Amino acid sequence: MAHPGEVETERNDMRDFGTRPPRAVVGSHRIEEEIFGRAFDKNIVRRIWAFVGPYRAKLVISIAAVLIFAATQLLIPLIIRYAIEHGMRPGSDDRSALLAAAGAFLVTILLNFAASYTQDTVISKMAENVIFDIRRAMFAHLQKVSLSFMDRTEVGRLMSRLQGDVNSMHEFLQTSVLSVGDIALLLGIVSVMLWLDFRLGLLTLSVLPVLFIVRLFWLPHARDAFTTAQEFNSVANGALAEAIHGVRAVQSMDRQQVNFLLYDDKARASLKKHLIGDKYAQIMVPIVDSLMGLATAVVIVVGGSKVMNGRIDVGVMIVFLFYIQRFFDPIRSLTAQYSVMQRAMASGKRLTDVLDVEIEIHDKPDAKVLSPLMDGSVEFRNVTFGYDPNYPVLKNVSFRVNPGDTVALVGPTGSGKSSAMALLHRFYEVQHGQVLVGGHDVRDLTQESLGRQVAMVLQEPFLFTGTVFNNIRYHKTDATRDDVMNAAKAVGAHDFIMSLDGGYDATLGERGGNLSLGQCQLISFARALVADAKILILDEATANIDSYTEMLIQKALARVLEGRTGLVIAHRLATIRGADRIIVLQNGRVVESGNHDQLMAIGGLYSKLYNLNYASFNDIPDEEQIDITPQAGSQT
C-alpha cells in the first residue's frame, strides 16, 4: 500500500531542486495508527458487549424485527407467484385466489413496514446510546487517571480516541445487527429457490460463489485503494490546515511560492489516489451486473424450457427473476461487513486501552473528609518523590508551614518546587514520607475535599470557553454574583472586566483568546479566591506577565492571602522578600530556610543570589537544561 510519505521522497530528485528545496515540507504525513485489526477479537467484543448489555431487551427486539423484515422480503415474491399461478387464469371468473393473494400481500407489507420501522429505529438509537455511553465511560475514567498519564499522553491522541474510534464503533454496532438480517435473507432466498426447483435453483445460485470469490480477491485491493485515497486526502487537508494556522509565519518568511508547489504535489497525489480508488470501486459494477444478467438469462432459458415442459409454472419463473434482483445486496453488505469489523476491532483495542489505564490514586475506603474548619497547616515529613522512582526529584524533604503563614519556595529550575506543590494536592503519590494538610496525611483524605481546601494558581492561566462570570465561579456553583465581583475587585480585575463588551457576561474565546495573558491570569486569581480554600498555592503565577499587570497582582496578593496559608513559588524579589519564611531548594533538597533577614544573615545560597542582584531567582545561571521528560511542562 502506498504511503502518503512517499510523495516527500519523490520530490527529492535534483531536477526540481530549484523550485522544491530539499528542506521544504508542508503539513505532516505521519499516520501512526493501525486502521484495521483482526476481524474478530474475543476480548474486545466482550468489552464492548458490556456496554451493549444494558440495552439487551432492545437488542432482542431489534433482532426479531430484522428477522421478520427478512421473512417479509422473502414472502412478497412468493405471494406474487401465488397470485400469478392461481389468481390469473385468463377468462376465469374466480377472483377468490387473487383476493386472497392481495389480502396476504397487504398483511405482509404492513408487517414489513412495522419491522423495518422497528429495526431501524431501535438499532440506530441503541447504537447511538452505546457509543455515548462508551465515550462517557472513557471521559469519566480520564478524570480519575493519574496526572503522570495525562502528562505523557498528547491531548490530540486522547481526542481521537474519544471521537474517531468511538465513531467507528458506532458503524460496527449499527451494521452488525443488520448483518443478521442479511444472512437470514440470503439463507432464506437460497432455501426457497432450492425448494421451488432444486436444479434451477442450483444453477441460478452458481453465480453466487463466483461473485463471492471475485469480491474476496477484489476487497483487499479495493480497501487499500480506498484507505490510501483517504490518507492522501487527509494529508492534503492537514497541509491546508497548517497553511491556515501558520499563515503569519508563512507570509513573514515568504514561503508562499515554495509551499504552493509542495501543496500542489499533495493535492495532485490525492487526486490520483482518488481516481485509483474510484477505478477499484467501479470495476465491480459491470461484474455484478454481468453476473446478474447471467443468472437472469439462465432462468429464462432453463426455467423457460421447464415451464414449457410443464415441470414448473410460470409463477416460479417470475419468483426466480425477482429473487435474483435481491440476492446480490446481502452479499455486498456482508463482504463489506468484514472491513467494518476489522476497523472496529482496531478502534476497540484503543478504546479499551484508555479504559484500562490504571487509576493510581484512589480514595481510601475509610477516607476522611477534610473539614473547611481545619487549621490550614502544611507539613512535609521526609518526603522523597520522583516521576521515575529511580530519579527522585525531592529527596527527604521536610518542612512545616504554620496556619496563616506565607512561605516562599525558591530555587533553580528543576529543584523540585513545582513537584512539591503537586504533592500537596496529591496529584502524585510520594515514594517515602508523608505530606500532611491540616494535620492529616493527604492519603487519608478524600481527594475531593482536599481539592476544595487547596486552591492553585498555575503559571499558565487556563480559562474555559464561556462567560467571565462562569470562569471565575467555575465549579463553585453556589457563588453569587457579588462573590464573583468581590473576588474580581480584590485582585484588580474588575475594571478591565467591566470594559469588556458585556462585562461579566462577556464570552471568552477559546483559552481566553480575546484577553491578554496578564488578564487571563488575573481572572484565574479571582477564580482561586472564589474557591475560598484554606490553602493557596501560587505556582510561578506571575512568571509570564508584563510588569504592569504584575504590579496589579502584587497589590492583590495581600488581599488574596489574607486569612489563608500561602505557598508561593515565585522569582521576583518583591514577592519573596515579604514572605514569613523562605525555603531554598536545590537539587531536591532543602538547603536553607528562614525569613529574608535570617537568610541574609546566614550568608548562604540565598544571600549570594540576592547580592548578585539578579532580578529573579529563575535567572540563577545553571547548565542548559536538557530535560525532555514529560514533566518538563510542570517544572519551569
Next chain:
Amino acid sequence: MNRDVIDSATYPRKSFAHVEAAGWGRGLSTLVRISRMNLWHPWQVAFAIGSTLVAATLQLLIPQLIGRAVDQVQTANNGDFSAGAVEQALWTTALLLLAVSVLRGVFTMTQTYFAESVGHHIAYELRLACYEKIQRLSFSFHDRRHSADLITICMLDLEGVWIYFSSAVVRAVLLTMLIGIGAYMLLSTNLVLGLLALSFVPFVGWRSSVTQLRLRATWLDLQERLSVLSRVMEENLCGIRVVRAFSAQAHEMLKFERASKSALALAQQRVDIHVRNSSAMTFSFWVATGLVLWIGGNKVIAGEISVGTLASFLTFMTILQMPVRQIGLMVNGFARASTCGSRLLEFLDLDIMIKDAPDAKPLEISEGTMRFDNVSFAYPSAEDRPILKNISFKARKGETIAIVGPPGSGKSTMAHLIPRFYDVTGGTISLDGQDIRNVTLSTLRRAVAVVQQDAFLFTTTIENNIAYGDPWAREPRIAGACESAQLHNYILGLPAGYKTVVGERGVSLSGGQRQRLTIARAMMLRPSVIVFDDSTAAIDADTEQRIRSSMRRFAKDRVTIIIAHRLSSLMHADQILFIANGEVVERGTHQQLLAKGGRYKALHDLQLRPGDGMLTPHGGAS
C-alpha cells in the same frame, strides 16, 4: 441573569452561521458558476453524461426483455408455436438480456467514474485556489476570520461543490431519463396500470426531498453540538491541572453530560426523521406494487394484458425504486452546492489588500538604514481609533532600537508595519530611501524578519523548522544559528537531534525553547532588519544575555529592533523609545532616560527594586 448552574457555553450557539447554510444560499447564479467550472473538463463531462444516457436506456430495456421472456413462455404453453421456435426465441431473449446487462454495467461504470473524476479534478483545482488565497490574504483578513471558519470553507464547502456534478447533475439526468422514458413506456402500454405503477413516484420524491433537506439542517446542528462536546472534552483534557487543582471533576462531568445529552437527543431525533420517512417510502412502494398486482391481475383475467406485461411492470417498479429514493439526494446536492458554493466563491472572490504595487521593484539594500516618517496607523475595522500617531525615528545598520511601553500602546503594531503585514495609514516607512509600499513584498519580507512572541511550529523536523525561510540552507549554518540562539545543546540532547519532529504531533517544546527556535529561524533569513517582538519573555534573563552576546556580530550588519517588557532586555539599546497611546513620549539612551526621571525610570524602579508597601500581609512583621 446568569442563574444557569453550568456554563451556558455547553449549549450550541444559535447564531451558528452554518445553520443558515441549510437554505439555498445565493441560488441560481452560484449554481451557474459551479456548472461552468464543470465545463473546464468538457470531455469527461461529455463521457459522464453520454454514459448516463446509454446506461439509463439499457436499464429500461431489462424489464421489457423479462416481460418478453415470460410472454414467450406463455405463448408456448398456449400451444401457439412449436416448442423449438419458442426455445430459439428464449435463447435470443436471454442473450439479449445478458448483453444488455453487461453493457449497462459497463456504462454505469463509466458514468460514475467520469462523474467522480470531474468532481475530483474540480476539487483539486479549487483546493489550489483556496490554498493560494489563504497564503496571500493579508493579516487583517486572518485577524477577522476564525481559522475554524476557513477550514470549514476549504474542506466542507469545497466538498459540497465538487460532489455537485455527481450528486446533482448526473443524478438529475439519470432520473429524468429513467422516470421520463419509463413513464412513457408504461403509460403507452397501459394507461391505468402505468399510472398505478408510477403512483409512488411523486410521494417518494417529495418525502425524500423534504427528509434530505431536514436531515441536512439538523446535520449542521448536530455538528455544532458535537463540536461543543469536543470542546468541552478538549478543554477538560488541556486544562486537566486546573480541573484537578479545583477538584472540579464532578462539575466537568456535568458539563460533559449536558453537551453529550444535547448531541445524543438530536442524533436520536435524526434517527426518527430518517426512519419514519424511509419506512413510509418503502411502504408506499409496496402499496403501489400491491395495486398493480390486484388491478393487473384482474386485467390478466379479463385478457386485457399478458402475464408478461404484468411481470415487466413489476420489474420496472423494482428497478425504479432505488433511483426515486435518490430524488432527495439530488435535491440536497443542488441545495448543498448552492450554499457551500456561495460561501466558497465569496471567499475566492475576496480582494487581496496587501500586494505588490503594479510598478513594484525589488528592494535594494545599500546602507541598511530604516526610517519611520510620521507613521500613523489604524486598523481597517476601527479607522477612527488610531493605534500609532506620527511616529518618526531612524535606525542605521548596526544600531539597536528598543521600544517599550504599557500593554496596548501599539508596540507590536510597529513591528508588523515594517514587513507590511499591515499598511500604514499615514506617513512612510522606508529602507534605504525606498518606500516599502513600492518594493516587491517578496524581497521586503526576506529583508525584514519579525521574531514573534508566539512562535508557530510546523509539524516537521527541528532542522526544517529553523530553515523554514531558507529551505536550501545547509546543516552547518542551521547549527550556527542554533548556537547563537542557545538552542544547539538542547537539540543535541533530543532523541533524534536536529531530525526530531516537533510541532502539533511531535515533541513539545517549552515556551522559552520555542522562542529560541524562532530566533534561530529569523537569523537564517539574514535580514537587514530584525525585530524581536516581545520574543524573549519566556527566556530567562541569563540565557537571553548569552543570546545577545553571541548575536553581537550578527547585529553589526543589520538594524535590530527590540520590543520588550523586561528592561534588562533592552537597556543596552542605542536608542529607547517609550511609547504610550501610540505616541513616542520619551526617547534616548538608558542613561539619558533614567536621568530624565520620567515614565521609563518609573518602570525601571518597579522592576529592579523590590517596591515597598506591596508585600504580603505578613511582610511588615519581619
